[in-house]
Amino acid sequence: MNKYLSELAKNIVPYTPGEQPKDKQYIKLNTNENPYPPSKRVLDKISDSCFEDLKLYPDPNSNSLRSALSKYHNVKESNIFVGNGSDEVLAFAFAAFYKDKQICFPSISYSFYPVYCQLYNIKAMKIEMKNLKIDVESFLNKKKGIIIANPNAPTGELLSLKTIEIILKSNTEDVVIIDEAYIDFGGESAISLINKYENLLVVQTFSKSRSLAGMRIGVAYGNELLIDGLNRIKNSFNSYPVDRISQVIAVESIKDDDYFLKVCNNIINTRVTTTKILREKGFDIEESYANFIFAKHSKISGETLYKKLKEKGILVRFFNKAFIDNYVRITIGTKEEMDKLINAIDNIIKD
Numbered sequence: 001m002n003k004y005l006s007e008l009a010k011n012i013v014p015y016t017p018g019e020q021p022k023d024k025q026y027i028k029l030n031t032n033e034n035p036y037p038p039s040k041r042v043l044d045k046i047s048d049s050c051f052e053d054l055k056l057y058p059d060p061n062s063n064s065l066r067s068a069l070s071k072y073h074n075v076k077e078s079n080i081f082v083g084n085g086s087d088e089v090l091a092f093a094f095a096a097f098y099k100d101k102q103i104c105f106p107s108i109s110y111s112f113y114p115v116y117c118q119l120y121n122i123k124a125m126k127i128e129m130k131n132l133k134i135d136v137e138s139f140l141n142k143k144k145g146i147i148i149a150n151p152n153a154p155t156g157e158l159l160s161l162k163t164i165e166i167i168l169k170s171n172t173e174d175v176v177i178i179d180e181a182y183i184d185f186g187g188e189s190a191i192s193l194i195n196k197y198e199n200l201l202v203v204q205t206f207s208k209s210r211s212l213a214g215m216r217i218g219v220a221y222g223n224e225l226l227i228d229g230l231n232r233i234k235n236s237f238n239s240y241p242v243d244r245i246s247q248v249i250a251v252e253s254i255k256d257d258d259y260f261l262k263v264c265n266n267i268i269n270t271r272v273t274t275t276k277i278l279r280e281k282g283f284d285i286e287e288s289y290a291n292f293i294f295a296k297h298s299k300i301s302g303e304t305l306y307k308k309l310k311e312k313g314i315l316v317r318f319f320n321k322a323f324i325d326n327y328v329r330i331t332i333g334t335k336e337e338m339d340k341l342i343n344a345i346d347n348i349i350k351d
């Protein structure tokens with residue numbers, strides 16, 4: 001064992017991100033990135049503006065971005081926090097609201113949540129799924145923190161705004177986080193509820209629907225009391241989490257709404273057609289409201305499918321984990337990429 005490690009570093013089991021292999025060109029359908037590039041308006045902004053300014057620290061509070069988001073979502077700037085990817089925003093939130101406390105989340109969900117729990121000595125209460133669906137009843141009157149990814153990952157399940165509100169009504173003492181990394185692919189955001197429930201924090205990201213995973217921009221929306229908590233942790237960790245270029249590009253992305261809506265619609269349409277085709281080929285697929293589908297086949301295990309697709313140059317995500325090890329999670333790519341996936345699957349099924 002490495003003698004330099006603290007007890008914390010020794011004992012923690014870090015999050016394992018999906019592979020980003022360099023050995024050859026794959027069709028990457030494994031990490032829920034957007035197959036389309038960001039808006040070209042973004043590109044125009046980088047070249048002429050911020051180079052000279054890079055010698056100066058960025059705005060520590062991302063004020064111009066918060067102003068753009070405030071108009072876009074019709075909430076006050078004081079209800080918005082911006083961080084270096086939503087993973088960082090979530091890490092700050094866990095530290096600010098749950099350290100040394102308890103938190104509930106669905107037993108099948110984003111696998112970063114248990115890691116933050118270890119990092120901050122939070123007791124994780126995993127709520128068992130019912131047929132891969134979130135058991136909403138079991139989230140009522142918890143008297144503990146709650147985090148729910150909506151849509152959920154890796155299942156793609158969407159809870160309605162009504163259901164989210166039922167959970168909020170019965171959990172008013174501790175912070176409830178709704179992680180909306182995939183909300184733009186067909187869900188209704190809970191941002192509209194932040195003025196009604198002061199313990200609600202809604203977290204979003206520019207990584208998926210806005211094609212900016214390479215930029216690292218995450219946002220939280222909530223009551224000033226919660227934004228204050230996030231700022232207290234941020235300012236105890238890194239005062240300048242979002243660099244200048246990211247701030248400029250994120251503002252441009254918000255301005256080009258036509259492009260954003262077009263990209264989201266393309267992905268939704270491709271998801272619907274891909275789901276239909278794969279079901280006809282014998283796949284069992286959860287109803288998804290995200291930019292991925294969670295699929296299993298009666299004749300091929302998740303692991304075999306993952307391996308055979310990889311041999312054919314297509315990466316999907318396989319989770320070697322109870323209840324879901326027969327599934328693969330397939331990110332929705334372009335129509336052409338999905339045609340290649342379907343072709344490859346046809347060949348695998350035939351063998």
Ligand SMILES: *Cc1c(COP(=O)(O)O)cnc(C)c1O
Nearest residue numbers: 085086087110149181205207218
């Ligand atoms: C991708 C993802 C995130 C992290 O997004 P970043 O902003 O890229 O850090 C957070 N939550 C869920 C559920 C995700 O799938």
